[in-house]
Amino acid sequence: MLEIKPNCESCGIDLPNTSTLAMICSFECTFCYSCVHEKLHNVCPNCGGGFEKRPVRPKDMLEKYPTSIVRFVQQPDLNQFTILLDKYKNIPAEKR
Numbered sequence: 461m462l463e464i465k466p467n468c469e470s471c472g473i474d475l476p477n478t479s480t481l482a483m484i485c486s487f488e489c490t491f492c493y494s495c496v497h498e499k500l501h502n503v504c505p506n507c508g509g510g511f512e513k514r515p516v517r518p519k520d521m522l523e524k525y526p527t528s529i530v531r532f533v534q535q536p537d538l539n540q541f542t543i544l545l546d547k548y549k550n551i552p553a554e555k556r
Contacts, residue, residue, distance in 0.1 A: 464517055464527035468492035470499060472533040475514075477522065482514035490514065501549045505536030508544045510553020 464477055468491050475482040481493040485504040496502060496511045504511065517527060548556050
């Protein structure tokens with residue numbers, strides 16, 4: 461089950477369960493749409509994967525399966541991210 465993290469790991473903007481701006485990679489790294497497309501160029505700074513729109517957990521499931529309240533903001537190591545970006549930015553996520 462997805463953790464549904466509450467914020468963008470880069471800029472810190474709130475990304476509640478109902479946000480249509482939340483993007484995740486296959487490891488559930490969570491970033492906002494703006495950071496994914498403007499800063500990260502669809503390359504996860506943690507794993508090199510691509511991003512997809514995060515699904516919304518149905519309201520009637522939130523009580524039994526609440527979303528995470530732990531906020532996480534981390535600026536990626538620019539040297540490491542540059543290596544990932546150079547390696548993957550021109551390769552579609554499904555072919556990495």
